[in-house]
Amino acid sequence: MIDRLRLFLTPDRQADRVVPPTGHTAWLTGFTAGAMTFLAVFALALSMAADRLADRWSDALARTATIRISAPADQMQAQTAAVLEVLRTTPGIAEARALSDDEQKALLAPWFGPDLPIDALPLPRLVEVTEAPEGYDGEGLRQRLLAEAPGAVLDDHTRWRRPLATAAARLNLLGGLSILLIGAAMAAMITLAANAALAANAQVIRVLRVVGAQDDYIAAAFVRRFTLRALAGSAIGAVAGMIGIALLPPVDEAGGFLTGLGFQGAGWLLPLLLPPVAALVALLATRAAAFRKLRELP
Amino acid sequence: MIAFDNVAYNYGGGELLSEVTLRLSPGSFHFLTGPSGAGKTTFLKLAYAELQATAGRVTIFDRDVRSLSRDDVARTRRRIGVVHQDVQFLDHLPMAANVSLPLTVSGKAGDPRDLTDLLAWVGLGQLADALPPQLSGGERQRAALARAVIMGPDVILADEPTGNLDWEMSLRLLTLLVELNKMGKTILVATHDMNLIRTAKNQVAARVLRIRNRRIQLAGADL
Numbered sequence: 203m204i205d206r207l208r209l210f211l212t213p214d215r216q217a218d219r220v221v222p223p224t225g226h227t228a229w230l231t232g233f234t235a236g237a238m239t240f241l242a243v244f245a246l247a248l249s250m251a252a253d254r255l256a257d258r259w260s261d262a263l264a265r266t267a268t269i270r271i272s273a274p275a276d277q278m279q280a281q282t283a284a285v286l287e288v289l290r291t292t293p294g295i296a297e298a299r300a301l302s303d304d305e306q307k308a309l310l311a312p313w314f315g316p317d318l319p320i321d322a323l324p325l326p327r328l329v330e331v332t333e334a335p336e337g338y339d340g341e342g343l344r345q346r347l348l349a350e351a352p353g354a355v356l357d358d359h360t361r362w363r364r365p366l367a368t369a370a371a372r373l374n375l376l377g378g379l380s381i382l383l384i385g386a387a388m389a390a391m392i393t394l395a396a397n398a399a400l401a402a403n404a405q406v407i408r409v410l411r412v413v414g415a416q417d418d419y420i421a422a423a424f425v426r427r428f429t430l431r432a433l434a435g436s437a438i439g440a441v442a443g444m445i446g447i448a449l450l451p452p453v454d455e456a457g458g459f460l461t462g463l464g465f466q467g468a469g470w471l472l473p474l475l476l477p478p479v480a481a482l483v484a485l486l487a488t489r490a491a492a493f494r495k496l497r498e499l500p
Numbered sequence: 501m502i503a504f505d506n507v508a509y510n511y512g513g514g515e516l517l518s519e520v521t522l523r524l525s526p527g528s529f530h531f532l533t534g535p536s537g538a539g540k541t542t543f544l545k546l547a548y549a550e551l552q553a554t555a556g557r558v559t560i561f562d563r564d565v566r567s568l569s570r571d572d573v574a575r576t577r578r579r580i581g582v583v584h585q586d587v588q589f590l591d592h593l594p595m596a597a598n599v600s601l602p603l604t605v606s607g608k609a610g611d612p613r614d615l616t617d618l619l620a621w622v623g624l625g626q627l628a629d630a631l632p633p634q635l636s637g638g639e640r641q642r643a644a645l646a647r648a649v650i651m652g653p654d655v656i657l658a659d660e661p662t663g664n665l666d667w668e669m670s671l672r673l674l675t676l677l678v679e680l681n682k683m684g685k686t687i688l689v690a691t692h693d694m695n696l697i698r699t700a701k702n703q704v705a706a707r708v709l710r711i712r713n714r715r716i717q718l719a720g721a722d723l
Contacts, residue, residue: 220604222592409588412550413647414578415605416571496570500550 220410221423227399231392231428232435235480238388239436242381243443243473249377250472251463256370259363266359267340269298269329273353281351282327288346289331294338301328329354388432388480389487396428396491411499421492425485432484436477444473501526501655501686502547507556509542516542518714520556524655524688529681529704531697532690533719534711540690543711544657547688548580549573561654578606581648585660587640589632595619595643596628602651610650622646622676638669645676655686662693670696678704 269289273281282300289298301309306328307320340358347354400407403424410420447464465472507520516539524530524547532540545551546558549565558565560576568576589598596615603610619625622642627635635643641661648656658677662670674696681687681704691697700706708719 219593219597220590220601222590405588406590409590409601410605411574412548412577412582412588413602413605414574414576414651416574418571419605500545 220415221399221403221406221427227395227402228427228431230395231431231484232438234388234391234395235432235435235484236439236442238384238391239439239476239480240443240446242384242476243440243447245377245380245384246472246476247447247463247465249374249381250465250469252370252373252377254466256367256374259366259370265333267331267333268357268359269331269347269354270326270357271329271351271354272326273351275324277353278327281353282329284351285329285347285354288343288350289329292338292343292346294334294336295331296334297332299330301330326353385479385483389483392428392432392484393487393491396424396488397495399424399428400492400495407496407499417493417496420496421489424492425488428488429481429485433477433481436480440473440476444470501561503559504546504553505557505559507546507553507558509539509546509551510554511542515714517546517711517716520716522709522716524686526654526686527681527684529678529687529700529706530689531700531706531708532688532711532716533692533694533697533708536692538711539714540692540711541659543716544582544659544688544690547655547657548577548582578602578651579654581645581651581653581656583641583644583648583656583658583661585663587644589640589643591632594629594631595624595635598632599643599646599650601647606651608651615650618646618650623672637664638666638672641665641669641673642676645673649680649685653685655688656680658687658689658691660691661689662691662696667695671699674700674703 269285271278271281271285286298286300289295303320306325307316307318309328310318310320310325340356344356347356407420444465450464502524504520504522507517508515509517520543532543534540542551546553546565547560549558549560549568552558552565560568561579563572563576565573589595590601593601596619597604599619600610600615616625616628619628622645624639624642624646627639627643632640632643641664645656645658645661648658656677661673661677665673670693677687677689678700697706697708701708709716710719711717
């Protein structure tokens with residue numbers, strides 16, 4: 203095993219020369235590795251962005267809740283005060299405050315415009331609740347609100363958070379699956395290219411066998427060549443993909459997910475792992491193809 | 501060196517060789533003759549383990565061919581020089597690199613002076629940098645012989661080496677084979693060229709084998 207590894211890793215110009223240059227398979231292997239790595243960089247960026255988004259959404263929604271008070275106008279003040287009192291005495295609540303008329307107006311402005319006559323509308327009063335790190339007992343709070351302020355409804359954002367977190371997790375999974383499929387497609391393409399090169403060089407292989415070349419020697423000449431081509435093509439694809447990601451618009455709240463598709467910090471190093479992985483895929487695919495072909499020969 | 505013990509070979513469409521028992525002793529010179537399609541090439545392929553006998557036993561350097569792994573076969577072939585009628589080279593490499601190919605694949609660094617001497621011996625000293633497609637038939641056969649002997653093999657097997665050559669070139673190649681035999685190499689030449697065999701018998705103590713009715717017989721005075 204060690205001898206085989208040494209044979210593969212030791213540069214041998216003579217051994218490399220015994221296999222004639224094969225134009226179209228060289229081009230195909232390099233191009234395939236480059237294109238697949240380019241796509242893999244985007245799949246990786248998608249996966250990481252989805253991961254970040256899931257964390258962000260979970261964080262933002264998990265620490266807050268809203269209480270909506272729907273009551274007749276003459277009871278609104280009293281029920282709001284009751285709700286705030288309940289919240290003040292509830293363990294696990296860090297902060298609670300009723301939104302002012304102006305804040306509620308601002309919330310509705312995107313839909314109804316800035317001139318909404320809020321006083322004339324029977325709008326519910328909203329109370330923003332910020333959770334303490336230790337959390338609160340949601341069911342207990344609901345029971346107390348029901349007793350003290352019958353018009354108050356607690357919305358802990360679960361119904362928003364769960365589908366968003368699920369969607370983000372699935373996007374993350376899709377990104378990972380895409381990388382696996384890209385790797386498999388690259389292995390298939392490189393296997394086809396290697397088979398074509400081996401078939402085109404059947405006479406060369408026969409001559410080498412007749413003069414006493416061992417299978418490892420013949421396979422290594424092909425495997426080394428395809429591995430290096432895949433490594434070079436993949437490196438170009440990775441750099442191109444990273445440039446493409448870097449040229450995307452910067453993160454912007456308004457743009458949301460679309461402008462957050464990129465790498466952050468040490469995450470920029472991850473695409474650099476793709477070329478060695480592509481080279482490993484090429485090595486395994488070519489080696490399997492070479493030995494399969496060689497076993498057919500006497 | 502190489503021994504056949506009651507060997508048969510069946511291509512699937514019928515038996516080509518049958519009950520072949522033969523021993524190539526060290527330093528011997530044999531011709532193998534017979535009509536086209538009689539099995540001369542098959543016999544040679546059995547002798548360097550490119551084919552495996554369908555019955556009987558072939559031993560090369562005292563090892564049963566059936567017991568050899570693929571790597572063993574490759575190592576064994578380094579001790580056997582083979583010259584084919586349709587000799588094949590790596591067309592993208594210069595002739596000198598082709599001749600030294602057995603050294604290259606076995607990881608040995610040959611002495612460049614030895615290579616120069618070898619090329620001069622086969623009369624190709626001026627063509628070291630030529631590509632194989634640029635060589636004539638005779639030059640290719642001599643280059644094949646040089647490639648076959650560069651590892652200092654114990655045995656040289658030649659399959660119709662003069663098939664595409666004129667008489668003068670055939671004699672030149674024969675002379676090289678006789679010289680190798682005098683150096684102690686075991687030689688087996690498959691040919692249907694009776695003139696070549698008669699000429700050789702004047703120079704070397706060669707035995708002539710003939711394939712007839714799927715069997716190999718020692719040919720007699722009719723040659």
